[in-house]
Amino acid sequence: MKTETEKSPAEEILVRLNDILPHVEKPARYFGGEIGLVRKPWDSARARVAIAFPDVYEIAAANLGHKLIQHVVNSREDFLAERVYAPWPDMEARLRETGTPLYSLESYHPIADFDILGVSLTHELGFTNLLLLIDLSGLELRASDRGFPIVVAGGPAVFNPEPVAAFVDAFLLGDGEEAAGEMVGEIARRRDEIDRARGNLAAEKALKAEILSSWGGAGGTKGITGVYVPGHFEVKHGPDGRVESIRNIAGGPDVIHKAIVTDLDSAPWLLEPPIPHMQGVANRVTVEPVRGCTHGCRFCQAGMIYRPYRERSVDLLLDQAEKLLECTGLQEQSFLALSATDWPDLHKFIARMREVKRDFHLRISLPSNRMAALDKGLTGLLITNRKGGLTLAIEAATSRLRAVINKDVTNEDIERAIENAVTSDWDLLKLYFMIGLPTETDEDVTSIVHLVERIRATCRRLKKEGRATVGHVKLRVSVSSFVPKAHTPFQWAPMDASEILDRKQRMLGGLRRIKGVEYNSHDISASWVEGIMARGDRRLADAIEKAYRLGARFDAWGGKCQRDLWSTAFRESGLDPDRYLGGRDVDEILPWDHLSCGVDKEWLKREWLRALEGMMTSDCNDTECHACGMQRLYGECRPIRLLR
Numbered sequence: 001m002k003t004e005t006e007k008s009p010a011e012e013i014l015v016r017l018n019d020i021l022p023h024v025e026k027p028a029r030y031f032g033g034e035i036g037l038v039r040k041p042w043d044s045a046r047a048r049v050a051i052a053f054p055d056v057y058e059i060a061a062a063n064l065g066h067k068l069i070q071h072v073v074n075s076r077e078d079f080l081a082e083r084v085y086a087p088w089p090d091m092e093a094r095l096r097e098t099g100t101p102l103y104s105l106e107s108y109h110p111i112a113d114f115d116i117l118g119v120s121l122t123h124e125l126g127f128t129n130l131l132l133l134i135d136l137s138g139l140e141l142r143a144s145d146r147g148f149p150i151v152v153a154g155g156p157a158v159f160n161p162e163p164v165a166a167f168v169d170a171f172l173l174g175d176g177e178e179a180a181g182e183m184v185g186e187i188a189r190r191r192d193e194i195d196r197a198r199g200n201l202a203a204e205k206a207l208k209a210e211i212l213s214s215w216g217g218a219g220g221t222k223g224i225t226g227v228y229v230p231g232h233f234e235v236k237h238g239p240d241g242r243v244e245s246i247r248n249i250a251g252g253p254d255v256i257h258k259a260i261v262t263d264l265d266s267a268p269w270l271l272e273p274p275i276p277h278m279q280g281v282a283n284r285v286t287v288e289p290v291r292g293c294t295h296g297c298r299f300c301q302a303g304m305i306y307r308p309y310r311e312r313s314v315d316l317l318l319d320q321a322e323k324l325l326e327c328t329g330l331q332e333q334s335f336l337a338l339s340a341t342d343w344p345d346l347h348k349f350i351a352r353m354r355e356v357k358r359d360f361h362l363r364i365s366l367p368s369n370r371m372a373a374l375d376k377g378l379t380g381l382l383i384t385n386r387k388g389g390l391t392l393a394i395e396a397a398t399s400r401l402r403a404v405i406n407k408d409v410t411n412e413d414i415e416r417a418i419e420n421a422v423t424s425d426w427d428l429l430k431l432y433f434m435i436g437l438p439t440e441t442d443e444d445v446t447s448i449v450h451l452v453e454r455i456r457a458t459c460r461r462l463k464k465e466g467r468a469t470v471g472h473v474k475l476r477v478s479v480s481s482f483v484p485k486a487h488t489p490f491q492w493a494p495m496d497a498s499e500i501l502d503r504k505q506r507m508l509g510g511l512r513r514i515k516g517v518e519y520n521s522h523d524i525s526a527s528w529v530e531g532i533m534a535r536g537d538r539r540l541a542d543a544i545e546k547a548y549r550l551g552a553r554f555d556a557w558g559g560k561c562q563r564d565l566w567s568t569a570f571r572e573s574g575l576d577p578d579r580y581l582g583g584r585d586v587d588e589i590l591p592w593d594h595l596s597c598g599v600d601k602e603w604l605k606r607e608w609l610r611a612l613e614g615m616m617t618s619d620c621n622d623t624e625c626h627a628c629g630m631q632r633l634y635g636e637c638r639p640i641r642l643l644r
Helices: 009-023 064-074 089-098 124-136 176-189 191-197 201-216 301-305 314-328 346-355 376-385 399-405 411-423 442-464 498-513 524-534 538-550 563-572 577-581 601-612
Strands: 047-053 079-085 116-120 150-154 170-172 233-237 243-248 285-287 332-335 390-395 428-435 474-481 517-521
Touching (some): 089 124, 116 176, 124 524, 124 538, 150 176, 176 201, 285 314, 314 346, 376 411, 428 498, 442 498, 524 563, 524 577
Parallel strands (some): 116 150, 285 332, 428 474
């Protein structure tokens, strides 16, 4: 028991921060205390969860997933959830110099004192920051060397978590709103056992194994849908590096199916979020009208792993949006959706939001838009928000390549969308393309320049005809590198070598010479690392750890990904990066084959073959069920728009 003069670990951290924070960039990243912050009594909590996002505070502030899980956990009176984010290198150095462990923003408790460290992995370039969070918490990097807290990871990147399987105790695949509560509930039931085991590594490991068995359904127990415990699976590799077999050695299911929230209207939503006290990357309230997408773009992992398509009611969305605007004081409202323009109530929602009298100008913004649905009525409704621009994801500039990737956009759709936007007085259009797509030719690449020139000419023509009143329309063109992803029809495709991507980027140099066009390209080194990790296997763990110890951090940030460092890590680990970037045989076992997003591998294979033949597959919501396999997980999956 601590004496009156002794400080608790949280109090000691708070004292140290008084000396540390004046010496770091953006100290507001590290002291919490926001309006709307939820702080619960530590000692009375039956389960304590640290919710982590592996990036800095202002990036994390724009991510809804981890904050929603925190809200779900905190909605139980006897559960406690607090946030922690990755420190920038200057803060990392100060924490190490002073021996200060990573701590939560709500109570400043060391992360090592929590029962669960839950990390949201939104992309593969966050893998080294995952290790950063574990390491700065004073924990062993490898799961086999640790007791508590149990490290759990969720998010889109965990649909192939094999590269970081050695560092994470359990992964949660799919929708976490219900499954997370079940996982934390098991912790609460074992509160007394955990307290007795703390401080005895052997006892902690034994109890952790029992909890993981209950989560993962070992020994024939029920388990929790969506929970994948990598320690329960044995993976064998052949001499050529390919996976020879994957099997559950703990007596549980051989295939882990993702968790699915079946009714979005009854799903929780965070209506009183903490209000960031420093400028973030997105300062807007967000509602989710739909989840899932059925357009079937063959490069798009999100379009596969977030199936099935589900909707929220317009009345519920209106209520949520108004409550969020009132609570936060923000003046912009946006949507979390892969294709918000597919929501049939979108026009009604915007119109009804406009009917409310306010003492401020409300802006309503959309994420990337499907051009076929971008009619004049919609561009007109949104024009009062033109600050920020209108986003059009074109992806490929030729009809042939758009057929390969199953992007159902015609040249006429593009021309009509541009006309609707410009004649509605939009003065900034954001255009997104990709290079390195399967079957791409040099003509496909140079056609991006030609298409942008035509779009520029259309803008000038509309101005000359008097149909556009804005003085000048700016085009912001972003071109990313294609990275093959697990659970997509392109999971078997090769990725372009860095030298080829560099040549293709130089072919697009003509974009910089078009007046009124701003051209942005992606970091090829970062795409290289992402490509290796996206289809990686468990053998990559050594390379990731070596890269981390050599200094790999924040690989997704422009200029922060150090290719030489990663090359050293691969070489010292005895791994050939080209093995991960090359094409895959359609009959080989893939490292993620034991993890199911609901879309059958055989269906993905058929889509891959159709892509190579340039054959399109229609949106199943508009036509008919294409039997992708989702109905086995979600029996209510139907062509919703067709049946209306």
